[in-house]
Amino acid sequence: MSASVLAPRSRPSLYLDLIRWNRPAGWLLLLWPSLAALWFAADGFPGWHLLAVFVLGTILMRSAGCCVNDVADRDFDRHVKRTAQRPVTSGALSVKEALAVGAVLALLAFALVLTTNRATVLWSFVALAVTLAYPFAKRVVSIPQAVLGIAFSFGIPMAFSAVQSTVPAFAWWLLIGNLFWVLAYDTEYAMVDRDDDLKIGMKTSAITFGRFDVAAVMASYALYLAIWTAAGTSRQLGPAFFAGIAIAAAQALWHWRLIRERTREGCFKAFRLNHWLGFAVFAGVVAGYLPR
Template identity: 35%
Template sequence: MRQDASDIPQGSWVNSVLPGGLQPYARLARLDRPIGTWLLLLPCWWGLALANADHPALALPSPWYILLFAIGALVMRGAGCTWNDITDRDFDGKVARTATRPIPAGEVTVRQALVFLAVQLLIGLAILWQFNDFTRMVGASALLLVMAYPFMKRVTYWPQAWLGLTFNWGALVGWTSMKQELSLAPLLLYAAGFFWTLGYDTIYAHQDKEDDALVGVKSTALRLGAATGRWLIGFYSLTIILIAASAYLAGLAVWFWPLLAVAAIHLAWQIRRLDIDDPDLCLRLFKSNRDFGFIIFAGLLAGGI
């Protein structure tokens, strides 16, 4: 097994800043790989910005809410990764990219990981408690999706669809934090995020397709194979169409639309550049979705001013 196949970054701030005893827990929560936090956080900010656009008294969303969602996304992404590593520990030990993660490497026991998971969930609950009752209910219900996600790769070639349901739940939470109700506009935004995640996580899954096939887990990368590019056209087209429909229903101003066009160009660039047999390129394209998320967030802010 090649050490350089590991997905743990070498020389990250975790290794240089944190005490040795805390480093495995930071890696368990993926603090050295923030892209997942961004992809969980940005739909929260989307929903918040979309709801704020219809608020006559506010030009921009509350900085306090923006901060709360940032902390919440960091903690809950860490909790999700911890749970994923607990349930996948036997698979991870057989895959070159994941064999050096803290649990299969023996740096953290399952019991220690469960305690760490509980601490993260309690912090997440404290963050959620800062919002209204309806938002608390919506936010708490996401735990059902989070807990089921690691098992999806065992039963379906579409675990990325379940991840799409899970990772974009924040769009609904962000909206309800302002509105205390749900309507068609945030539901369309949530659906847009679902197809966005289907696209970017399929790209990500192409890094592991050989190992996944060997250990017997499923993914859209294995299901779609060489047809991935054509499917991405569909996934990403629906992403843009649904965002546009959500923005239209929310009555966003004209400044939103040029930025949506830029975001669409970015997704087209991903499809054009994709080589499903180049793992390094797949990872770079996957990470570039943070930029897409920020473009949409900027557009929602501009359209609401």
């Protein structure tokens, strides 16, 4: 084995691995529904300030969430081949160091929220609480992906709060719809590790749904797209919006082809490419407002 392989990794390299910097799909899954909600809330382009706040804030909070998740799951991750070499699990980073990185990132995100309004600042504490609760939900909740769905959808009410200083019922419907999308793609993700999770006693939707896992994923995609289609229709968006929904639906059908045999490779590919489905919906919302 070469000396380069044995050489210890630098701290910056470990920190980037900790926050999944080389895997942007995670923060893109949070970003697209949050930005779509901004467009809905502002009835069009929300302005550069809020756009910057939500883009940077999403990246920072997803990165902070990875730090907390890796600390919480370190004893489980060492039994899963895909996660055994994560910095905290492998011992390359200490628990205190990982939490310190997460705290700094969360504080930077909070500094961005402070440039909005009081209502959004208050909602940010709720979002943080849900983010911190998710890693531990996997011990007690049969479908922890539902908790993740709330955490990954909380940019929606915060977007409305930032624009309108209130969160209308419309925003909560968008959140419910987006929760089903999270349930779909994170069940695909859980299907990858199902065998390992069964051995270590981890609770996941893939285990809970059992042989109905593929049907549950497709039903969740359908509910997500139906609710967001109804939302766009109520705002009288143009044909471009429905084109975006149609492209997203086509991708969902492709994902069915990827996951129907339940192979690790197919399920992971479907999960990894889900951000394109979310982008199609976001692009449809933006394009739907353009003629106005």
